[in-house]
Each structure stands twice: as structure tokens, then as C-alpha cells.
Amino acid sequence: xxxxxxxxxxxxxxxxxxxxxxxxxxxxxxxxxxxxxxxxxxxxxxxxxxxxxxxxxxxxxxxxxxxxxxxxxxxxxxxxxxxxxxxxxxxxxxxxxxxxxxxxxxxxxxxxxxxxxxxxxxxxxxxxxxxxxxxxxxxxxxxxxxxxxxxxxxxxxxxxxxxxxxxxxxxxxxxxxxxxxxxxxxxxxxxxxxxxxxxxxxxxxxxxxxxxxxxxxxxxxxxxxxxxxxxxxxxxxx
Amino acid sequence: xxxxxxxxxxxxxxxxxxxxxxxxxxxxxxxxxxxxxxxxxxxxxxxxxxxxxxxxxxxxxxxxxxxxxxxxxxxxxxxxxxxxxxxxxxxxxxxxxxxxxxxxxxxxxxxxxxxxxxxxxxxxxxxxxxxxxxxxxxxxxxxxxxxxxxxxxxxxxxxxxxxxxxxxxxxxxxxxxxxxxxxxxxxxxxxxxxxxxxxxxxxxxxxxxxxxxxxxxxxxxxxxxxxxxxxxxxxxxx
Numbered sequence: 001x002x003x004x005x006x007x008x009x010x011x012x013x014x015x016x017x018x019x020x021x022x023x024x025x026x027x028x029x030x031x032x033x034x035x036x037x038x039x040x041x042x043x044x045x046x047x048x049x050x051x052x053x054x055x056x057x058x059x060x061x062x063x064x065x066x067x068x069x070x071x072x073x074x075x076x077x078x079x080x081x082x083x084x085x086x087x088x089x090x091x092x093x094x095x096x097x098x099x100x101x102x103x104x105x106x107x108x109x110x111x112x113x114x115x116x117x118x119x120x121x122x123x124x125x126x127x128x129x130x131x132x133x134x135x136x137x138x139x140x141x142x143x144x145x146x147x148x149x150x151x152x153x154x155x156x157x158x159x160x161x162x163x164x165x166x167x168x169x170x171x172x173x174x175x176x177x178x179x180x181x182x183x184x185x186x187x188x189x190x191x192x193x194x195x196x197x198x199x200x201x202x203x204x205x206x207x208x209x210x211x212x213x214x215x216x217x218x219x220x221x222x223x224x225x226x227x228x229x230x231x232x233x234x235x236x237x238x
Numbered sequence: 239x240x241x242x243x244x245x246x247x248x249x250x251x252x253x254x255x256x257x258x259x260x261x262x263x264x265x266x267x268x269x270x271x272x273x274x275x276x277x278x279x280x281x282x283x284x285x286x287x288x289x290x291x292x293x294x295x296x297x298x299x300x301x302x303x304x305x306x307x308x309x310x311x312x313x314x315x316x317x318x319x320x321x322x323x324x325x326x327x328x329x330x331x332x333x334x335x336x337x338x339x340x341x342x343x344x345x346x347x348x349x350x351x352x353x354x355x356x357x358x359x360x361x362x363x364x365x366x367x368x369x370x371x372x373x374x375x376x377x378x379x380x381x382x383x384x385x386x387x388x389x390x391x392x393x394x395x396x397x398x399x400x401x402x403x404x405x406x407x408x409x410x411x412x413x414x415x416x417x418x419x420x421x422x423x424x425x426x427x428x429x430x431x432x433x434x435x436x437x438x439x440x441x442x443x444x445x446x447x448x449x450x451x452x453x454x455x456x457x458x459x460x461x462x463x464x465x466x467x468x469x470x471x472x473x474x475x476x
Contacts, residue, residue, distance in 0.1 A: 055334050058341045072340040096293050102310040103296045117355050118368045119375040130356045130368045137357040149296050
């Protein structure tokens with residue numbers, strides 16, 4: 001099965017959680033919108049704007065698997081999990097990794113909104129005081145609660161993987177969260193990391209996996225930038 | 239099976255999407271945190287603060303079904319859907335209603351953040367200018383896109399239900415969204431409703447269902463208030 005991933009071609013964004021799973025599994029996939037010319041972004045827009053579709057995606061990322069189109073990052077991973085051998089086989093285990101992924105989804109909104117709390121249609125510079133305040137509470141309350149929760153789940157499961165005895169897509173997603181927070185908040189994250197040693201070790205473990213390592217060194221891995229979920233502003237990292 | 243729902247006892251909030259499904263199905267359930275004394279909120283906090291739990295919920299709402307504890311609103315509904323006969327039976331259909339519910343989940347964050355864009359740890363009065371701007375873009379961009387999307391899906395499916403030929407939990411959730419927007423933004427919503435006639439007719443259809451009608455008239459239905467997702471501020475409804 002050749003999967004088609006549809007996502008914005010210049011950012012890691014939400015699509016990256018799916019890319020990491022496809023890469024770790026060595027899956028056959030096309031990152032559609034990164035193709036040149038009409039077969040790239042216009043092909044993605046065509047699917048998004050198809051008014052006759054019975055089950056249209058609301059927004060990227062979405063995945064085409066045969067005739068199915070599946071949207072919503074966490075749902076794409078729920079779908080791919082067993083197919084890529086990146087989720088437990090039993091029903092309860094599958095629901096549990098999905099639940100964790102949905103909690104990561106919530107965290108991602110909070111990360112994004114640190115720099116754009118007021119509106120995505122304003123520049124950062126137009127919402128700076130609000131961003132500063134949002135960031136302050138993000139690091140005071142949200143980060144300790146979210147990452148503390150994931151750390152606890154990880155330690156309870158033995159410290160190697162989040163769920164069961166094998167790697168799952170949620171481990172890969174937490175790698176991405178750590179990387180993103182390091183990019184956007186290098187100083188704050190450096191101070192915080194000692195509180196979640198398990199997650200940091202998990203991040204290192206994921207980074208060393210042969211396929212992930214090759215992927216991170218390749219051009220397929222888009223660099224962090226000022227246009228994604230994670231953005232660096234010196235004043236927010238105080 | 240007697241289900242136990244755990245959610246904050248004084249607001250509709252995210253728990254209401256689950257309550258509506260349980261009520262429509264005539265399910266046997268306990269709204270745990272609404273019980274008096276120690277068996278109420280303290281019983282919920284005990285589950286939340288149990289450091290030894292292998293699969294702890296991150297936050298309410300969560301559902302206890304036998305020995306399983308399931309958190310995340312959309313996942314609770316995904317789990318309950320087939321059990322309450324409120325989801326299609328086929329796998330693709332089940333994933334599709336879940337996808338729609340996840341998009342409702344995204345919308346709920348945007349609704350909440352109209353009045354609290356900067357921080358949940360500040361009063362509304364402390365973030366009024368940001369709330370005004372966030373609300374402006376919410377009604378200019380988000381509402382037309384989200385509700386327009388749901389309207390299109392509904393019409394494409396024949397106009398009666400969102401998915402298939404029977405009611406599903408996503409129909410109930412969209413009822414709640416319309417009710418919530420009417421409470422928080424009576425003037426704006428009144429003007430907007432003509433653009434989504436299908437959703438308004440769906441709202442009416444849901445409101446007339448015997449069990450929902452009885453539920454809405456009962457004390458089990460918590461009133462909208464200034465403490466939930468949907469809050470009324472005259473200046474935001476300009």
C-alpha cells in the first residue's frame with residue numbers, strides 16, 4: 001500500500017507526527033504537497049476544495065489510503081498504528097495510545113497559542129503582550145502538568161516506552177514535542193528537562209533508531225522555522 | 239452495564255457531549271461528581287490523583303465502564319458509539335463520525351478561547367481587548383468555516399443526519415454547539431443561522447427527540463452559565 005500524506009510542504013506542523021510514524025515504519029508513502037508544480041500543493045487544494053466529496057477532510061493533514069481519506073492527526077495515527085506495527089494489537093491498548101495522542105493534540109494547541117494567543121490573522125508583533133502572558137502561564141501550569149503526566153505514564157510503564165514493550169507512534173510524537181519545545185524555548189526547556197528525565201531519555205532513544213536517524217539527517221525532515229507550531233522569540237524564552 | 243461519567247458537576251462543558259449521548263440512548267449511568275458529599279467531586283479527584291494508576295486520565299471528562307477508564311471526550315464517544323447504537327456499525331463509518339467529532343473538539347477550543355484567549359488563570363475582565371479581537375476573527379473566519387463544513391457534510395448526506403440514516407453522537411454534539419453559540423452570542427448567531435439552515439433544522443430535530451426533550455426539561459440538564467465553554471458578554475456579541 002502506497003500511502004499519500006497531504007500536508008503543508010514547508011513546515012513540520014501537525015503533519016510531522018504522521019511523517020515520523022511513516023518513516024519509522026519504513027512505509028511506502030508520498031508527501032504529496034511537496035511535489036513540484038501542479039502535482040504538489042494544487043493537488044492538495046483540489047481535494048480540500050472538492051465540494052462533491054461525501055467525507056471531506058476539514059483541514060490538512062489528511063491521508064489517502066486506497067480510496068479512504070482520513071483527516072485529523074490523531075485519527076490518522078490511530079488508523080496507521082496497527083498497519084505500521086506502531087500500536088498495541090489489543091483493542092484496549094489501541095484506545096489507550098489514541099487517548100495519549102489526543103492529549104498531545106491538546107498540548108500542541110497550547111504550544112502554538114503561546115505566540116498567537118489572540119489571532120492567527122495577526123502577526124506575532126501585534127499580539128506581543130498577550131503572547132508574553134500566555135507563555136508565562138504555559139510554562140507555569142501547562143508544561144509541568146502535561147509533561148509531568150507523560151513522564152508519570154512512561155515511568156509507570158517501565159521507562160522505556162509509553163505503552164507496552166514496543167515503540168508506538170506516541171513515543172515518536174513525544175520526541176517531536178521535546179524537539180519543538182527545545183527549538184522554541186531553548187532556555188526554559190533546558191531548565192525544565194531535569195523534571196522529566198524519562199521523556200528526555202525517550203527522546204534520545206527515538207533519535208537513535210536507525211530509520212529515524214536517517215530521516216532526521218535527510219532533506220525529507222523539514223527544518224524548524226518561524227512558521228510552524230514551534231517558533232522562537234527571545235523575549236518569550238526569558 | 240452501568241456507566242460512570244466523571245465531570246465537573248456545575249457546568250455543561252465537554253461532559254455534556256457525553257451526557258447527551260447517554261441520555262439519548264437511555265443508558266444506565268451515574269454522573270458521579272454530581273453526587274453529594276464524598277461520593278461526588280472528591281470521588282472524581284481521587285481517580286485523577288491516583289499516582290499508581292497505569293492508565294490515568296489527564297483530565298475530566300472520563301468514563302468508567304467496568305474496569306476500563308476512558309478519557310478524552312471524542313474517544314469516550316468513539317467507545318460508546320456502537321454500544322449505545324449511536325454510531326455506524328462499519329469500521330469506515332465509525333472512523334468518519336469520530337473524525338467529525340474531533341473537528342467539533344477543535345471548534346470547542348476556539349469557542350472557549352473567545353472569552354479567555356490569553357489565559358485561563360486571568361479573569362475575562364483582565365483580557366478584554368484580546369477577547370474582543372479573538373471573537374471578531376472567530377466570527378469572521380472560524381464560524382463560517384467550521385459550521386459551513388458541517389452544513390455541507392449534512393446536506394451531502396441528505397440533510398437529516400450527519401452520517402448514514404440514523405442519529406449518531408455527532409448530531410447530538412452539533413445540537414449542543416448550536417445551543418452554546420446561541421447562549422454566548424445571541425445576536426451574532428441569529429444573523430448567522432440563515433447560512434446553515436440544515437444545522438438549525440438538525441438542532442430542532444434533536445431537541446424534539448423524546449429522551450432529549452425529557453432530559454432538557456429535567457434537572458439533570460445543567461443551565462448555561464458564565465463558567466462554562468460558552469459565556470455571554472454583551473460587548474463580544476456586538
